[in-house]
Amino acid sequence: MDEERVAAFVQSLDEGNSGILAEIEQEARRDHVPIIRPQMQSLLRLLLAVQRPASILEVGTAVGFSTLFIQMHNPVPCRIVTIENYQKRIPIARSNFQRAGKEKDICLLCGDALEVLPTLSGPFDFIFLDAAKGQYLYFLPHLLRLLAGDGMLVSDNVLQEGDILESRFAVTRRNRTIHKRMRQYLYELTHDPTLVTTVLPVADGVTVSVRRETR
Numbered sequence: 001m002d003e004e005r006v007a008a009f010v011q012s013l014d015e016g017n018s019g020i021l022a023e024i025e026q027e028a029r030r031d032h033v034p035i036i037r038p039q040m041q042s043l044l045r046l047l048l049a050v051q052r053p054a055s056i057l058e059v060g061t062a063v064g065f066s067t068l069f070i071q072m073h074n075p076v077p078c079r080i081v082t083i084e085n086y087q088k089r090i091p092i093a094r095s096n097f098q099r100a101g102k103e104k105d106i107c108l109l110c111g112d113a114l115e116v117l118p119t120l121s122g123p124f125d126f127i128f129l130d131a132a133k134g135q136y137l138y139f140l141p142h143l144l145r146l147l148a149g150d151g152m153l154v155s156d157n158v159l160q161e162g163d164i165l166e167s168r169f170a171v172t173r174r175n176r177t178i179h180k181r182m183r184q185y186l187y188e189l190t191h192d193p194t195l196v197t198t199v200l201p202v203a204d205g206v207t208v209s210v211r212r213e214t215r
Contacts, residue, residue, distance in 0.1 A: 159205025
């Protein structure tokens with residue numbers, strides 16, 4: 001089976017975005033700002049429809065596209081807390097929230113997530129992680145503390161363009177630390193007895209984790 005043709009066919013069935021989301025998506029691609037891919041967008045729509053979260057945490061705002069996508073596709077009213085450390089993108093994200101008329105529903109916290117996360121109390125029904133890949137492992141204890149008892153944790157870009165499949169010696173030296181940490185992150189998620197986790201080859205790889213019911 002030709003995976004590229006299958007992906008193209010599946011994507012052709014997606015209606016895509018319209019209105020302000022389409023505008024921000026086009027601007028981000030024009031300015032080479034990485035945003036969630038169409039396949040990931042489709043998966044998020046499904047997960048939001050299932051989870052219907054009232055409280056959401058996002059780690060990695062960028063220009064706010066994913067934040068607005070989540071807020072606008074969630075079937076119930078919600079409050080989103082989102083964290084961004086890259087100073088040049090923060091004012092763009094704030095402007096995009098205002099353009100969409102969603103600034104009152106979104107709290108943008110500026111700074112290093114490893115410093116911001118310990119200050120949050122939660123709990124959050126839905127956590128979306130799409131930030132510095134080398135830090136996922138260190139974010140995890142904080143995210144698990146903040147995740148609600150029936151919450152869902154979604155982590156994007158975990159396959160690193162396929163590098164995660166390779167031996168650490170097969171990846172470039174500068175990427176070996178990230179490679180090692182991401183592999184450990186995936187191991188921790190899939191072997192945590194409090195979680196049920198699946199790793200999906202969607203876009204650049206995504207994990208979906210939910211709390212395991214206690215009996």
